[in-house]
Amino acid sequence: MRRVTFGKKDKKKPNKTILLVGETGAGKTTLVNVMANYIMGVKFEDGVWFQITEDEEQDEEEEKVRRLFESQTSNVIRYEIFGFEGITLSYSLTIIDTPGFGNTQDITQDLFVSQSLYDLFRSEDGISEVDAVALVLKQGDNRLSDRLIYIFDSVMSLFGNDINNNIISIITHSNGISPPNTLAALKAILIKCARNEKDEPLHIMFDNCQHEERTDKTINLLRNADKISGMGMKNFSIYLKNVKPLKLMMTTAVLNERIRLAACIENLQDRINLIEMKKNEIQQTEKALKDHEKEMKMNENFIVEVDEPYTYKKPIDGGRRLVFFFRGAVSCKHCKETCHYRGCTLAWNPAYCEVMENGRCTVCKEKCLASAHVKDTWIYVSRTRKVRKTLEEMRKKYVINKLASAEAQNILKNLQQEKEKLEVDKAKWLCEAYEHVETLNKIALKVETVSTYVDLETLIEKMQNHDEEKCNLMREMIQNVDSLFKRAATYFRK
Numbered sequence: 178m179r180r181v182t183f184g185k186k187d188k189k190k191p192n193k194t195i196l197l198v199g200e201t202g203a204g205k206t207t208l209v210n211v212m213a214n215y216i217m218g219v220k221f222e223d224g225v226w227f228q229i230t231e232d233e234e235q236d237e238e239e240e241k242v243r244r245l246f247e248s249q250t251s252n253v254i255r256y257e258i259f260g261f262e263g264i265t266l267s268y269s270l271t272i273i274d275t276p277g278f279g280n281t282q283d284i285t286q287d288l289f290v291s292q293s294l295y296d297l298f299r300s301e302d303g304i305s306e307v308d309a310v311a312l313v314l315k316q317g318d319n320r321l322s323d324r325l326i327y328i329f330d331s332v333m334s335l336f337g338n339d340i341n342n343n344i345i346s347i348i349t350h351s352n353g354i355s356p357p358n359t360l361a362a363l364k365a366i367l368i369k370c371a372r373n374e375k376d377e378p379l380h381i382m383f384d385n386c387q388h389e390e391r392t393d394k395t396i397n398l399l400r401n402a403d404k405i406s407g408m409g410m411k412n413f414s415i416y417l418k419n420v421k422p423l424k425l426m427m428t429t430a431v432l433n434e435r436i437r438l439a440a441c442i443e444n445l446q447d448r449i450n451l452i453e454m455k456k457n458e459i460q461q462t463e464k465a466l467k468d469h470e471k472e473m474k475m476n477e478n479f480i481v482e483v484d485e486p487y488t489y490k491k492p493i494d495g496g497r498r499l500v501f502f503f504r505g506a507v508s509c510k511h512c513k514e515t516c517h518y519r520g521c522t523l524a525w526n527p528a529y530c531e532v533m534e535n536g537r538c539t540v541c542k543e544k545c546l547a548s549a550h551v552k553d554t555w556i557y558v559s560r561t562r563k564v565r566k567t568l569e570e571m572r573k574k575y576v577i578n579k580l581a582s583a584e585a586q587n588i589l590k591n592l593q594q595e596k597e598k599l600e601v602d603k604a605k606w607l608c609e610a611y612e613h614v615e616t617l618n619k620i621a622l623k624v625e626t627v628s629t630y631v632d633l634e635t636l637i638e639k640m641q642n643h644d645e646e647k648c649n650l651m652r653e654m655i656q657n658v659d660s661l662f663k664r665a666a667t668y669f670r671k
Contacts, residue, residue, distance in 0.1 A: 179253070183213065183229055184260030184269075191268040193417045194304050196294075197347075198275055198332045199313030200325050204349030206230045207385040208313060209256055209272055214387070215410040216261050216270060221403040226388050229256065253293040266414055271304065273297070275332070294335060295432040295531075296523060298425045306422040310336070310344045312368070316351045316359060316382070329368065333623040334435060337427025340622055343420060344370035347413075351382035353405040369622055371420075381416070383409040431621045435629065436531040437539050438613035440517040442632045444540050445610050447514065449639055451559045452599045454486035458561075459592050462571065466589060469568075478568050484561040488513050491558040506556045507532065509541040511549045515556040516540040527552050542606065607640045611647050618654070625655045 186192075197205050213229050256272040275294070297303040312329055333344075346363060348356060355377070363370075363378045371379040384402035391399055465481035472479045495504035503525040506518040517532045517540065524530040527550035532540045536547055614633065617624050625633070633651050641648050 180255045180257065181229060182257040182259070184258060186257070186259045186269070187262070190262045192271055193268045193308045193422075194271040194273065194306065195309040195311055195417070196273045196275070196307055196332075197311050197313055198328060200328055203313045203315055204383075204385050205274055205313050207388060208347065208349060208383060209274065210388060211383060211385045211406050212270065212272065212410065213256075213258055215407065216258050216265050218261070218265050221387070221400055224391075228388065229258075230254075253297065255297070267418065273304075293523075295429070295436075298432070299429050304425070306424050307340075307343060308417055308420055308422045310340065311347045312344070312363075312370075313347045313349060314359065316348050316356045330623070333368070334621070334629065335428060335432060336622045337425075337431050337620050338622045339427055340423050341369050342371045343423050344368070345416065346370065346378050346380040347409075348380055348382045349385055351384050351405060351409075353382060353384070353401075353408070355380065355382070379416070381409050381413045427620055431617065433531055434613055434616050434620070436517075436520065438610070438617065438629065438632055439519060440521075440532050440540050441610045441613055442635055443519055444514060444516060445606055445639065446635065447557070447559065448542065448606060449603060451486055451488075452603055454484070454559060454561050455599060456596055458483050458485055459596055462566075463589060463592050466571075472568075480565050480567055481571075482563055482565050485564040486559055486561050488557050488559050490555040492555050493518070495554040503552060505552050505554050507550050507552045508555075508557055509538060509543075509545050509550050511545050512541040512543050513557055514541045516550065518556055521552075524552065542602075604643045607636070607643055608647075610636055611640070611644075611651075614651065614654075630655055 197208065199205050207230075209230050210226075210228050214227055217227060219225060219227065254274045256274065257269070258272075259269045262269055273294070298305070310332065312332075314325065346360075346368075348359060360377050360380065368378060373379050382405060384405040386402050387399060387406065389395065389399060461483040462481065465483070469479045469481070493506060495506075504522045506515050506521055507524070507527045507530045508515045516538050517530050521530065527533065528536070528547040530547075530550075530552070532538055533547050537544050538547065538550060541550075614624075614636070617629070633655055637648050637651050
């Protein structure tokens with residue numbers, strides 16, 4: 178998180194907070210400058226222009242390098258403009274920009290941006306309420322790109338279902354006339370937002386090009402652009418004055434639940450893979466016992482070869498950076514499972530990880546105490562290895578009747594019980610994962626988001642032979658997803 182502050186904060190005076198979301202090139206950077214100049218009372222006739230942001234225009238190759246190597250701590254920028262309360266506005270303004278969303282095809286990067294917002298929402302010096310979430314797009318965006326759908330969708334997934342009236346659209350590079358095609362594109366992706374008297378998505382227009390050089394050929398065009406942006410800022414300030422700020426308690430709960438769902442699904446897939454490995458070992462053992470039934474009756478020893486599962490620690494990229502940033506994974510030493518890996522970037526201690534609740538893990542199979550966990554640069558991974566076992570070793574592994582005549586049947590019976598127990602455990606874990614979906618369905622503004630869409634598909638695939646009713650409920654959540662949404666999901670998987 179980067180912070181850019183202009184002026185000195187007066188805690189006695191009101192502050193409004195807005196969150197800007199949009200893809201690179203939408204004009205968010207110049208929009209911040211337009212707002213800053215308006216607040217500072219800059220007039221077109223003054224012939225000056227203040228720039229408080231970095232230049233959005235970059236060499237193409239330089240931009241590619243930046244996207245690849247830029248420090249993740251700069252992905253969310255917090256602009257604060259103080260000292261003009263009662264002059265141009267009746268409040269100071271805090272603008273949260275999210276330039277990192279959708280800039281790469283690495284989902285970890287976007288999860289980091291979400292995590293940064295989450296920490297901003299819950300930290301003592303962060304923000305506890307938001308007045309507006311502004312979806313920034315250019316006039317002329319008649320068809321929203323897969324990436325822009327993904328970005329908007331990712332942001333919608335952050336909030337609770339009490340924020341509808343605080344979501345608006347800002348149209349940049351506008352000619353001052355409401356763009357019907359752009360509004361139709363917003364309606365097409367089912368954005369839940371504030372509406373105007375025409376039941377259109379509430380939108381405010383800016384033509385943010387006042388920073389461009391004034392010449393005899395451009396002076397009139399820039400003057401008109403200033404009028405459009407001035408009217409846009411006036412309408413925006415009226416909206417901010419009248420809108421009720423939203424406390425972010427439900428939003429924080431949604432963020433927590435999404436992180437836990439993703440971590441639970443990731444952990445669940447590992448557990449199910451391990452179950453399949455164990456079942457395969459049991460089936461191999463069953464076959465070997467039947468093949469050597471005669472030797473067992475004669476109490477003769479024999480050797481069988483099976484694929485035995487084992488778990489080891491696999492190194493991952495990561496490590497500690499600065500004071501609080503720690504990219505790694507939280508794992509349970511008791512259950513020998515990785516509980517949080519994807520997007521586990523900031524919690525330097527397992528006790529502070531999002532998957533912990535009331536001092537216990539919500540993911541590992543025993544729901545162990547946080548103290549049973551570690552955060553490090555490795556994860557638990559299960560594999561199989563060829564192992565040769567004797568009859569005596571199988572006796573030790575499976576509790577059996579020592580009577581030789583009944584030995585084979587007892588081992589087979591215990592093997593069958595072991596398989597049944599594995600299936601019971603699998604069903605239990607699937608239900609636990611589904612509980613996160615139920616919670617999101619109650620509190621989230623948008624449950625069937627792009628990232629959760631992928632998680633739901635995975636959960637349906639794993640659960641379809643265990644609980645068809647729950648599978649049908651999850652299918653209903655995503656059955657109305659149109660082709661645009663599915664293309665965005667394709668972008669997510671790239």
